[in-house]
Amino acid sequence: MYRICKVLNHNGVIALDMNDSKEYVLLGKGVGFGKKPGERFEQPVDCTVYSLQETSSRGDAADLIKTIQPEYFQMTNRILNEAERHFGKIDRSILFPMADHIAFAVQRLQKGEQISNPLTEDIKTLFHSEFKVASLIRPILKEEKQIDIDDDEIGYVALHIHSALEKESVSVSMQMARAVRDCVSMIEEQRGIHINVMSLSYNRLMNHVKYMVARVLKGESLKVNMNDYVQHNFPESYELATTVCDHLSHALRKPLEELEIGYLAMHIERVSQDDE
Helix, strand or coil: CEEEEEEEECCEEEEEECCCCCEEEEECCCCCCCCCCCCEECCCCCCEEEECCCEECCEEHHHHHHHCCHHHHHHHHHHHHHHHHHHCCCCHHHHHHHHHHHHHHHHHHHCCCCCCCCCHHHHHHHCHHHHHHHCCHHHHHHHHHCCCCCHHHHHHHHHHHHHHHHCCCHHHHHHHHHHHHHHHHHHHHHHCCCCCCCCHHHHHHHHHHHHHHHHHHHCCCCCCCCHHHHHHHCHHHHHHHHHHHHHHHHHHCCCCCCHHHHHHHHHHHHHHHHHC
8 A cells, every 4th residue: 555645747656655654656657647645545557666765876766756857757667668578577776867867868969969979889789689678768759859869878778778687887887888899999909900790700709798897897707718728729819818808907997817818819819710
């Protein structure tokens, strides 16, 4: 049983859970229609409940709900519903920082301001499914705000969705994408090649670096040592992999285990052979 604290609009309310005496946001079609403060009601079947006790880098949920227009929570809720249909269980606490981001993006776009995202293409490849779900924001904003949103903005929304899947901060997701971009750029520069982003080797390289960075951030280790074999057979790729690992270690401010060099070198060798 809930008691209405505030009606946000026809599709959203802030309500007190009578069992734990904590406030929640309930979002769903018609959940606020005809409701008045103090009124008690049971949770409707087709609504989603969000705790106002959540905290993120953008602030406390209880504070964000006061400063963001309700429509942005509904937009975000639609995207998270789609994400849940696509991926299964997700961390829904991302609602508040993601809604804040979308609201700020709309504010900028209405002023004719656009921000570039140098990692957009990498995000599309690394987090392909997340980007596809995030693209739902495009028709939503077109319909409700008459605003066209580009892929750079969608890339940032995709990072929020990824963070909801992995239960990591958006900044960590961004750090991972940036690390992958740095790695690819170094390989292209050192080898004097342009890596074909549509190639299987490129996708394998991207995914390898993605999971390598994840291992570093989580303190996990590889089990098999490929270094001697790779160093003997592909010395140039091994040397480049060593340089890349040193760079990533510095960028992530965490040590990379020596075992990572051999595996990365194998992928460098593959993308290099594709260019020949």
